[in-house]
Amino acid sequence: MSFFPKFRRSNAGMKRMYNRINRLYRFITGGLGAKLTTVVEHFAAEYPDLSEASVLEYACGTGLLSSVLAERCRTLTAKDQSVGMLEVAREQVAGTGAVITFAEGDILNITEEDRSYDYAFVSFALHLFPVEQEIEILRNLCRVVRKGVIIIDHERKWRLMEAVIEWFEGGYYDQFIKTDFEILWSQTGATSFKEEEIAECRVMRFIIDTADHG
Ligand SMILES: C[S@@+](CC[C@H](N)C(=O)[O-])C[C@H]1O[C@@H](n2cnc3c(N)ncnc32)[C@H](O)[C@@H]1O
DSSP states (O other), X not given: OTTSOOOOOOHHHHHHHHHHHTTTHHXXXXXXXXXXXXXXXXXXXXXXXXXXXXXXXXXXXXXXXXXXXXXXXSEEEEEESOHHHHHHXXXXXXXXXXXXXXXXXXXXXXXXXXXXXXXXEEESOGGGSOHHHHHHHHHHHHHHEEEEEEEEEEOSSOOHHHHHHHHHHTSOHHHHTTOOHHHHGGGTTOSEEEEEEETTEEEEEEEOOGGGGO
């Protein structure tokens, strides 16, 4: 692992990069859509209230997760800081019947009101940030939801292909796979935490016990 020199993009650099590669993204990610479908089906089976839920998604990219979620929840707002990625997302869902509100939004500046959504989802984006920012993001998402925050990301096993792609992306894949959220989750405002591997993805649930919030 150590033979990869560290390369981290700034938030502005990340935005520029995704605006440039927006039309390549779906080719690079291959079978990710199928994996995300498996994860959401798993979650929907365990949380039947998802069908009645209002959902907020951050860092939605080209809408791979958004289109899966939209079929299984009541309302979906999907945000990303890259207008290029949002443009592709809108094209992908056009004509499918999916009703998704796409909007620009920076996950490092979450402005939604407290408890304004039931669930929040983020797929394959938490690893873009250093651990202090990950905690800040999770704390903000936990503030915004009534029920829980679901993070879907790289599994903890180091893989060469992922490491190469993520090196180019300029995020914190190398640190993310080593970060133990079992230790950190209590800093997020969640009342319980569960981590599992589904379809080769690391799936983490930060649950809000609504009884605590009246
Ligand atoms: C690896 S892609 C994942 C996209 C999508 N969630 C998926 O699973 O295919 C990472 C996404 O995070 C977005 N992103 C990066 N930094 C962001 C930020 N600060 N705020 C919002 N979105 C951000 C990028 O624009 C990109 O669309």
